[in-house]
Every structure is written in structure tokens, then in C-alpha cells.
Amino acid sequence: MVQRRVSKSCCGKSSIVFTVSKPARKNHIQLFKDAGFSVPENYIKCGLLYAKKEGLIATCTFGICTVNVRCSGANCETLVNQLEQIFNKIESEP
Numbered sequence: 001m002v003q004r005r006v007s008k009s010c011c012g013k014s015s016i017v018f019t020v021s022k023p024a025r026k027n028h029i030q031l032f033k034d035a036g037f038s039v040p041e042n043y044i045k046c047g048l049l050y051a052k053k054e055g056l057i058a059t060c061t062f063g064i065c066t067v068n069v070r071c072s073g074a075n076c077e078t079l080v081n082q083l084e085q086i087f088n089k090i091e092s093e094p
Contacts (some may be wrong), residue, residue: 016069
């Protein structure tokens with residue numbers, strides 16, 4: 001199950017936190033790339049998911065069920081929805 005919640009952060013800004021029951025792993029990287037996200041290899045080698053697309057950045061450690069998301073720009077809602085779709089695909093895998 002994918003849950004999205006808004007978390008208050010510094011200076012009146014907010015960030016989004018996804019809680020997933022099936023965490024992202026290295027073998028899921030292609031899902032992010034296929035959706036147009038940039039996923040640098042140096043983060044992957046360190047065991048981190050760092051997915052970036054336009055003004056959205058999603059980060060987490062592989063195997064962890066919490067994903068932190070920061071987004072700025074006019075199309076944040078669209079980008080966050082695209083990211084949520086990827087997590088839903090991961091959840092639906094056997």
C-alpha cells in the first residue's frame with residue numbers, strides 16, 4: 001500500500017513523504033528511467049535511490065519503506081503523481 005503525506009519542514013515549506021509496503025530496490029531503477037527520471041549511477045552504487053525529474057527529487061535508501069520527496073515548480077502535482085504510479089507498479093509486482 002502506498003501512502004502519501006505532507007510533512008512540514010523548515011521556513012514554512014513542506015515536503016512529501018511516501019510510505020510503501022514494498023520498498024524500491026536496485027532492480028526497480030529501470031521503472032524510474034522509463035518514466036523519464038534521472039537516476040545517477042554513483043547513488044545506486046552507494047545503495048541510495050536518487051530520482052530526479054524537472055523540479056522533483058525523490059530520495060531513500062534501497063530496502064527502506066519511506067521515500068522523501070522535494071518538489072518545486074508549477075507541475076509538482078503531476079510529477080508527484082507520476083512518482084506515485086511507479087511505487088504502485090512496484091507494489092503490484094509479485
